[in-house]
Amino acid sequence: AQSVTQLGSHVSVSEGALVLLRCNYSSSVPPYLFWYVQYPNQGLQLLLKYTSAATLVKGINGFEAEFKKSETSFHLTKPSAHMSDAAEYFCAVSDQAAGNKLTFGGGTRVLVKP
Amino acid sequence: GAVVSQHPSWVICKSGTSVKIECRSLDFQATTMFWYRQFPKQSLMLMATSNEGSKATYEQGVEKDKFLINHASLTLSTLTVTSAHPEDSSFYICSAILGVVAEAFFGQGTRLTVV
Numbered sequence: 001a002q003s004v005t006q007l008g009s010h011v012s013v014s015e016g017a018l019v020l021l022r023c024n025y026s027s028s029v030p031p032y033l034f035w036y037v038q039y040p041n042q043g044l045q046l047l048l049k050y051t052s053a054a055t056l057v058k059g060i061n062g063f064e065a066e067f068k069k070s071e072t073s074f075h076l077t078k079p080s081a082h083m084s085d086a087a088e089y090f091c092a093v094s095d096q097a098a099g100n101k102l103t104f105g106g107g108t109r110v111l112v113k114p
Numbered sequence: 115g116a117v118v119s120q121h122p123s124w125v126i127c128k129s130g131t132s133v134k135i136e137c138r139s140l141d142f143q144a145t146t147m148f149w150y151r152q153f154p155k156q157s158l159m160l161m162a163t164s165n166e167g168s169k170a171t172y173e174q175g176v177e178k179d180k181f182l183i184n185h186a187s188l189t190l191s192t193l194t195v196t197s198a199h200p201e202d203s204s205f206y207i208c209s210a211i212l213g214v215v216a217e218a219f220f221g222q223g224t225r226l227t228v229v
Contacts, residue, residue, distance in 0.1 A: 032216060034217075034218075036220075041205070041223065041225060042222055042223060043118075043120070043207050043220035043221050043222040043223045044158075044207070044209075044220040045220070046217065046218075046219075049217060051216065090157060090158070094216065094218075096216065098163070099146040099163060099165075099211065100146070100211045100213075100216050100217075100218065101148065101160065101163060102148070102160075102209070102218055103160075104157045104158050105157065106156075106157045107156070107157045109155075
């Protein structure tokens with residue numbers, strides 16, 4: 001079975017500061033990993049994905065994530081936070097054997113302080 | 115990118131009535147769609163996997179007779195909440211898989227309030 005753990009349900013950063021959201025996964029097969037962002041009362045928008053190509057993945061809105069197999073991690077970073085980055089972020093792992101069913105982490109809510 | 119449209123975006127219904135939520139892939143065909151439920155300030159909980167032309171696969175603990183799923187075409191899946199009660203109030207989200215990129219695209223969600 002696959003699982004995802006996001007460390008920290010809430011993260012508060014100052015505008016312009018580094019954003020770091022942690023994600024660790026468990027998977028018995030090489031994983032496909034995803035980061036999604038959710039704004040209030042909306043669906044999920046894909047930020048970036050890892051599908052066994054480059055371990056450093058660049059996404060939209062200046063976000064990037066690095067796949068580290070030895071640490072079973074896929075942490076999300078952004079060098080400089082913007083007020084518009086305030087949202088809920090979800091890390092997910094895909095089960096390719098089950099029609100690409102996603103298992104989500106608990107989510108991390110990001111607050112950006114002016 | 116691929117677009118998934120979910121309708122309605124919000125609905126209020128009376129206790130005991132049924133509500134149907136539609137999930138459409140607008141510019142691609144999806145043999146598999148997923149339905150999730152999300153409680154306030156929580157993550158997404160998978161309810162069921164919807165497969166075109168066959169019965170849905172429900173996750174453990176999800177009542178299949180209460181949450182009816184139909185995937186009649188490659189672009190449409192519906193979730194019907196039957197005999198809704200206040201405890202069914204929640205945010206429901208669907209996703210469709212674009213197979214060639216193994217990526218899920220999400221609808222905008224439906225806020226259901228049962229009064």
